[in-house]
Amino acid sequence: RCNGTLPGTLGLSEWPGESNLLQTFTAWCNSHLRKAGTQIENIEDDFRNGLKLMLLLEVISGERLPKPDKGKMRFHKIANVNKALDFICSKGVKLVSIGAEEIVDGNTKMTLGMIWTIILRFAIQDISVEETSAKEGLLLWCQRKTAPYRNVNVQNFHISWKDGLALCALIHRHRPDLIDYSKLRKDDPIGNLNTAFEVAEKYLDIPKMLDAEDIVNTPKPDEKAIMTYVSCFYHAFAGAEQAETAANRICKVLAVNQENEKLMEEYEKLASELLEWIRKTIPWLENRMAEQQMKAMQQKLEDFRDYRRIHKPPRVQEKCQLEINFNTLQTKLRLSNRPAFMPSEGKMVSDIANAWKGLEQVEKGYEEWLLTEIRRLERLDHLAEKFKQKCSLHQSWTSGKEELLSMKDYESASLMEIRALMRKHEAFESDLAAHQDRVEQIAAIAQELNELDYHDASSVNARCQGICDQWDNLGTLTQKRRDSLERVEKLWETIDQLYLEFAKRAAPFNNWMDGAMEDLQDMFIVHSTEEIHSLITAHDQFKATLPEADKERMATMGIQSEIVKIAQTYGIKLSGVNPYTNLSPQDITNKWEAVKHLVPLRDQMLQEEVARQQANERLRRQFAAQANIIGPWIQTKMEEIGHVSVDIAGSLEEQMNNLKQYEQNIINYKCNIDKLEGDHQLSQESLIFDNKHTNYTMEHIRVGWEQLLTTIARTINEVENQILTRDAKGISQEQLNEFRASFNHFDRKRNGMMDPDDFRACLISMGYDLGEVEFARIMTLVDSNNTGVVTFQAFIDFMTRETAETDTADQVMASFKILASDKAYITVDELRRELPAEQAEYCISRMTRYIGADGPAGALDYISFSSALYGESDL
Numbered sequence: 001r002c003n004g005t006l007p008g009t010l011g012l013s014e015w016p017g018e019s020n021l022l023q024t025f026t027a028w029c030n031s032h033l034r035k036a037g038t039q040i041e042n043i044e045d046d047f048r049n050g051l052k053l054m055l056l057l058e059v060i061s062g063e064r065l066p067k068p069d070k071g072k073m074r075f076h077k078i079a080n081v082n083k084a085l086d087f088i089c090s091k092g093v094k095l096v097s098i099g100a101e102e103i104v105d106g107n108t109k110m111t112l113g114m115i116w117t118i119i120l121r122f123a124i125q126d127i128s129v130e131e132t133s134a135k136e137g138l139l140l141w142c143q144r145k146t147a148p149y150r151n152v153n154v155q156n157f158h159i160s161w162k163d164g165l166a167l168c169a170l171i172h173r174h175r176p177d178l179i180d181y182s183k184l185r186k187d188d189p190i191g192n193l194n195t196a197f198e199v200a201e202k203y204l205d206i207p208k209m210l211d212a213e214d215i216v217n218t219p220k221p222d223e224k225a226i227m228t229y230v231s232c233f234y235h236a237f238a239g240a241e242q243a244e245t246a247a248n249r250i251c252k253v254l255a256v257n258q259e260n261e262k263l264m265e266e267y268e269k270l271a272s273e274l275l276e277w278i279r280k281t282i283p284w285l286e287n288r289m290a291e292q293q294m295k296a297m298q299q300k301l302e303d304f305r306d307y308r309r310i311h312k313p314p315r316v317q318e319k320c321q322l323e324i325n326f327n328t329l330q331t332k333l334r335l336s337n338r339p340a341f342m343p344s345e346g347k348m349v350s351d352i353a354n355a356w357k358g359l360e361q362v363e364k365g366y367e368e369w370l371l372t373e374i375r376r377l378e379r380l381d382h383l384a385e386k387f388k389q390k391c392s393l394h395q396s397w398t399s400g401k402e403e404l405l406s407m408k409d410y411e412s413a414s415l416m417e418i419r420a421l422m423r424k425h426e427a428f429e430s431d432l433a434a435h436q437d438r439v440e441q442i443a444a445i446a447q448e449l450n451e452l453d454y455h456d457a458s459s460v461n462a463r464c465q466g467i468c469d470q471w472d473n474l475g476t477l478t479q480k481r482r483d484s485l486e487r488v489e490k491l492w493e494t495i496d497q498l499y500l501e502f503a504k505r506a507a508p509f510n511n512w513m514d515g516a517m518e519d520l521q522d523m524f525i526v527h528s529t530e531e532i533h534s535l536i537t538a539h540d541q542f543k544a545t546l547p548e549a550d551k552e553r554m555a556t557m558g559i560q561s562e563i564v565k566i567a568q569t570y571g572i573k574l575s576g577v578n579p580y581t582n583l584s585p586q587d588i589t590n591k592w593e594a595v596k597h598l599v600p601l602r603d604q605m606l607q608e609e610v611a612r613q614q615a616n617e618r619l620r621r622q623f624a625a626q627a628n629i630i631g632p633w634i635q636t637k638m639e640e641i642g643h644v645s646v647d648i649a650g651s652l653e654e655q656m657n658n659l660k661q662y663e664q665n666i667i668n669y670k671c672n673i674d675k676l677e678g679d680h681q682l683s684q685e686s687l688i689f690d691n692k693h694t695n696y697t698m699e700h701i702r703v704g705w706e707q708l709l710t711t712i713a714r715t716i717n718e719v720e721n722q723i724l725t726r727d728a729k730g731i732s733q734e735q736l737n738e739f740r741a742s743f744n745h746f747d748r749k750r751n752g753m754m755d756p757d758d759f760r761a762c763l764i765s766m767g768y769d770l771g772e773v774e775f776a777r778i779m780t781l782v783d784s785n786n787t788g789v790v791t792f793q794a795f796i797d798f799m800t801r802e803t804a805e806t807d808t809a810d811q812v813m814a815s816f817k818i819l820a821s822d823k824a825y826i827t828v829d830e831l832r833r834e835l836p837a838e839q840a841e842y843c844i845s846r847m848t849r850y851i852g853a854d855g856p857a858g859a860l861d862y863i864s865f866s867s868a869l870y871g872e873s874d875l
Contacts, residue, residue, distance in 0.1 A: 020214060022108075024225040025115045027209035028123075031232070032059045043115065044106045050080025053103075057087055060122045077104045085114075093121050116224055123231045138227065141234060142166065145173045151186045157226040162215055164192025170230075171199055174237045178203050189216050206232045246815035247834045253812050254839045256336045257869055263329045264341055270322050271347040277315060278355045281307075285359070285366040292455030294377045301370050305681065308702070319356060320710045323349055324717040331721040334797055335728040337808060337870050364699065371689055378687065380454045382525045387445045391463055393518060394438050398470060404428075405477035420579030422485045427503040427581050429478060434511040439471050502559040503580035509552055510583055513591040516542070516549075520598035527687070529613045536606050543599060553592055560585045616688050623679045624693035630672055631696040634704040637666060641711050642752065651733050652723045659719060663712045673705055718793060725800050739799045742766060743792055753789040762795075809870040816862035825850035825859040 022043055030039040033052065036059050040046035047053040049072070054065045066083050069076040081100035089095065095117060102110035124134045127141065139157065146152045149169040154160045161167060163186055172181040178199050184192055193212035200206040209229045215221045291297045326349050329341050343349075405428075409421065446464035450457050519542070526532045578584070641662075650658070680698040683691075691697075726736050746754050746762040754762065759782070760775055770778075781801075782794040819834045820826040826847075831840045843865065850859035 020218070020222040021112055021116075021225055023211065024209040024222075024228050025112060025119070027207045028119065028228050028232070029056055029115065031205075031207045032056060035059050044108045044111055047081075047111060047114075048104050048106055049077045050082075050084055050100075050103075053084045054080060054087075057084055057118070060118070061087075061091075063087075074104065088114075088117065088121065091121055093117055119224075119228050119231070123235065124227065127231065127234055135227070138231060138234060142170065142230065145170055149173075149181065157223045157230065158221045161226050161230075162221060163189040164194075164196055164212070167196035167200075167230075167233075168192055170233050170237075171196060171204070175203070200233070200236075204233070204236045206236060242818050243834060246818035249815040250812060250819070250843075251836060251839050253336075253869060254842055256332075257338075258842060260329065260332055260336070260338060260341075263325065263332070264343075267322065267325055267329060267341070268344060268347060270318065270325070271343060271352060274315065274318050274322060274352060275347065275355055278359050282359055282362050285362040288366075288369055290373050290453070291377075294374070294381065297370065297374050297377055301374065301684070304367060304370060309677065316706050316709070319352065320713045322352065323710075324713060327714075327717055328721060328724070331724055331793075331797075332728075335725060335800075339870070360703075367699075371684075374687070375689070376452055378525065380449060380452050382523055383445055383449050383452070384454060384456070384460070385523050387442065387449065387460060387464075389521070389523070390438060390442050390445070390518070391467060393514070394435065394442060394467060397435060397514075398474065401474055402470070402477060405474065405481050417579075418485070423500050423503065423580040425478075425481055425485055427507050429482070430504065431507045431511065432474065432478060434508065439467065442467055498559055498563045499578050499580050502556060502563070503578055503583070505552070505556045505559065506581055506583045506588060509549075509556055510588065510591065512549065513588075513595055516595050517591070517598060520595070520602045524609070526609065526613065527616075527690070529610070529617055532606065532609045532613050536610070539602060539606060546596075546599075550592075553588060556588060557585055616683075616686050619679065619683050619686060619688060620691045621693055623676065623683055624691055624696075626672065626676045626679065627694045627696035627698075627701060630676060630701055631694075631704065633669070634701070634708050637708055638704075638711060641708075641715055643750075652719055652726065652736065656716065656719050656723070659712070659716045663716060666708060666712055673701065676701060721793065722796060725796055731800055736796070739796055740792070743795050747792075753791055754795070755789055756783075759790045759795075809866050812866040812869060813863055816866060820862065823855075824852060824863070825855040826862045827856070827859055831860070 026040060026043045029043065033039050033056055036055055038052065038055070040052060051068055054068055058065055065087050068080045068083065078100045081103045085095065085098070085100060095114070098110055098114050098117070103114060120134065124138060127134050127137045135157075139154065142154045146154055146166055146169040149165070149172075151163075152165050152169045154166050165184060165186060168179050168181060168184055172179045179195065184195075190212045193210075193215060197208045197210065197212065201208050206229075209232075210225060291300065326341075326343075333339065333341055409417075443464060446460050449460050454460060524535060526535065677698065722736060725731075726733070742762055742765065743754065746758040746765075748754075748758055756779060759779075760770060763770060763775075763778070778798070779790075782790045782798050816826060817823075819830055828844055831843050834840075835843065843862075844860070846868075847860035847862060847865045850861045852859075
C-alpha cells in the first residue's frame with residue numbers, strides 16, 4: 001500500500017483514545033453524506049463494504065470514482081475499499097499502514113485514521129494563510145478573527161477552546177445577529193459551548209460534533225476533534241472571506257481612481273489660471289505706444305520692474321509646480337496600470353511651455369523697446385534745448401535787421417555817407433554769410449527732431465520755418481539794398497581804410513567770439529568716460545587757440561588806436577561811430593571778457609561730467625564684479641545637479657534630504673541675486689545701458705536663476721517619484737540601487753539618458769535574451785514619443801513593471817464577480833451592502849446599465865466599468 005504521512009498527521013502507533021473522535025468524525029461524515037440522501041450510524045461498520053466510503057469521497061471531492069463492485073463477498077468489499085484508498089492516494093496523500101482488509105474487518109483505529117486523513121486532505125489542507133501549513137493556517141485564521149474579543153486568546157486546538165468563547169467569537173465576527181457576545185460569561189463554559197453548537201447547527205448547517213461536558217471535563221480536549229469542527233466554520237465563512245477580500249481590492253482600486261481624478265482636476269485648474277495670466281499679460285507687454293514725456297516712459301520702466309520683481313516670480317513657481325504635479329500624476333497612473341493623463345486641448349505641459357516662451361520673447365522685446373524709447377526721449381530733450389539756444393542766438397542777431405535793410409538813408413546821404421553806407425553794407429553781407437552756417441544747423445536739428453518723432457515738433461517746425469522765411473527775406477532785402485546803393489553813384493573814392501579794415505576784421509572776429517560763446521555754453525550728452533574725455537580734448541584744443549585769437553583782438557584794437565591817433569594828429573573830429581560797422585571796440589572787449597569768463601565755467605562743467613561718468617563706471621564695475629561670480633556659480637550648480645541626478649550615494653530618502661539641503665542652499669543664495677538686481681536698477685536709473693566688464697546681463701542672470709530653481713525642483717520630484725515607485729511596487733532600495741548602477745554604467749555621455757544601443761547592452765547585461773522584435777516592443781514602452789533616447793525615469797518604470805505586480809482589470813472584474821455571487825451584473829443593493837458608502841456611490845454614479853436579458857431592472861455592468869478603470873474603455 002501507500003507509505004509515508006500526510007503533513008500534520010500522526011502515525012497509527014501515536015493514535016490517542018478513540019471514543020472522543022467517534023462522535024466528531026461520524027457527525028462530520030454525515031454532514032456530507034446527507035447531501036447524497038444517506039448517513040452512517042456506526043463508523044466502524046458502515047464503511048466496511050466500501051460503498052458509503054466511495055460515496056463520501058465523491059461528495060466531498062465533486063469527482064466520480066470507478067463504479068463499485070455489486071457483490072457482497074469479502075473480496076468485493078476489499079475491492080471497493082481499495083478503489084477509495086487509490087482515489088485518496090491519487091490526491092497526493094500518503095497513507096501509513098492503512099490497508100483495505102483492516103477497514104473491511106472493522107478495525108476502529110485504522111478506520112479513524114483513514115477518516116482523519118480524508119479530513120486533513122479535503123477539509124483542512126487547502127487552508128493556508130500567508131504560506132503556512134494547513135494546521136498553522138487554520139490557527140492563524142482563528143487568531144485574526146477572534147483578536148478583538150475580550151477573554152479570547154487562541155493559541156492551540158485544545159485548551160484555548162474549553163470555555164466556548166472562542167467558538168462564540170468566530171460566529172459573532174461573521175454573524176453578529178446570531179449571538180449577543182456581550183452577555184456571555186467566561187465562568188459558564190458549558191453554556192457558551194452549547195450556545196455555539198446550537199447556533200451553528202440551526203443557522204450555519206454545521207452539525208453538533210462535540211460534547212460540551214466532555215470538552216470542559218477533559219484536561220486537554222482532543223485536537224483532531226476540535227480541528228475538524230473548527231474547519232467547518234472556516235468553510236462556512238469562506239464565501240464571506242472571499243467577498244471581504246474582493247471588496248477590499250475594489251475599494252483600493254477606486255481610491256486610486258478618485259485620487260487621480262482629483263489630481264487631474266487640480267492640474268486643469270492650475271494650468272487654466274497660468275495660461276489666463278499669460279494671455280492677459282502678453283497684450284500689456286506688446287503695447288508699444290510711446291509716451292511723449294521722459295517721466296511717463298520712466299514710469300513704464302518702473303512698472304516693468306515691478307512686474308519682474310513682484311508679479312512674475314510667483315508664476316515661475318506655479319509653472320514649476322505644474323510640471324511637478326503632472327510628472328507625479330503620470331507616475332501614479334503608471335504605477336496603478338492606468339492610462340496616461342491627457343490634459344484638455346491647449347493645456348499640455350508643452351502648450352504651457354510654448355506660451356511661457358512666447359511671454360518671455362515679448363517681455364524681452366518690451367524691455368528693449370522701453371530702453372530705446374528712453375534713449376530717444378533723452379536725445380530729443382537735448383536736441384530741443386540746443387534748438388532753442390541756437391534759435392535765440394540767431395533771432396537776437398536778426399532783430400532789427402529787416403528794418404535796417406529797408407531804410408532809404410542813402411537817398412539823402414552825402415557822397416561820403418553813400419560810400420560809408422556801401423562799405424557798411426559789405427560788412428553786413430560778410431556777417432550775413434557768417435551766420436548762414438547757424439541757420440543750416442537750426443534746420444538740421446529741426447529735421448532730426450522730426451525724424452525722432454518729437455512730441456512738440458509742430459512748434460519746432462513753425463519756429464524753424466519762421467527763421468528760414470526771415471533768412472530768405474534778409475537775403476532778398478540785402479540784395480535789394482546792394483542794388484540800390486550800386487545804382488546811386490559810383491563807388492566812393494575816399495574811404496577811410498582804417499575804419500573799413502576795422503569793420504572787416506571785427507565782424508569775423510566778433511562772429512568767432514559768438515561761436516566760441518555758443519560752443520562754451522553748448523549742451524552735451526555722453527555715456528562713457530571716453531566720450532567726455534573726447535570733449536575735454538576738444539576743449540583743450542580750443543583753449544590752445546586763445547593766444548592766437550588774442551593776437552587778432554590786439555591787432556583789431558590796434559586799428560582803432562591808429563584811427564584815434566590819426567584823428568588826433570590831423571585834428572579830425574570823430575563822431576565815435578564807425579560808419580562801416582555797429583561793432584565798437586568796447587563790444588569786442590566785452591565779448592572777449594565774456595569768452596574768458598566762460599572758459600573756466602566750461603572746465604568745471606566738463607569735470608563734473610567726468611565725475612558722473614566715473615561714478616557710472618564704478619557702477620558698471622560693481623555690477624560686473626558680482627555678475628562674474630553669480631553667473632559661473634549658477635552654471636556650476638546646474639552641472640552639479642546634473643551629476644547628483646545620477647548619483648547612487650545612500651538611500652532615496654538620504655538623497656531626498658541631501659537634495660532638500662541643496663535646494664535650501666540655493667534659496668539662501670537669493671540675497672546675492674537681489675543685491676545684483678539693486679545694482680542693475682541703479683545702473684538703469686543712471687541711464688547706463690552697456691557694460692564692457694562682463695558678458696552677463698541681468699536678463700542672463702534672471703533666466704539662469706529661474707532655470708536653476710526649476711531644475712532642482714524637478715530633480716527632487718524625480719527622487720519623490722522613485723520613492724513613490726519603490727513603495728508602490730514593493731521593490732527594495734537595493735533593487736533601485738542596482739537599477740541605477742546599471743543605468744549609470746551605460747549612460748556613456750553622462751547626460752541622464754541612454755541611446756538605443758546602450759540600452760540594448762544594458763538589458764543584455766541584466767540577463768535579457770533580446771531579438772529584434774522583442775527589443776522593438778520594449779523600445780515602444782520606454783520611448784513612446786520616439787525621442788531616440790531612454791531616460792532614467794522611463795528605465796525605472798520598465799524595470800519595476802518587470803519585477804513587480806499590480807492590480808489589473810481582470811483582477812478587479814473577478815472581485816466584482818465575487819460580490820455579485822458569480823452573476824454578470826451587480827445590483828445597487830449589493831454595492832451598498834459590500835462597499836463603504838463613498839466607494840459604493842462612486843461605482844453607482846459611473847457604472848452603466850446592464851443590458852443583458854438575465855438582469856433585473858436597475859442592474860449595473862461592472863465588467864465595462866472595470867475595463868474603463870484601466871483605460872481599456874471609456875467611463
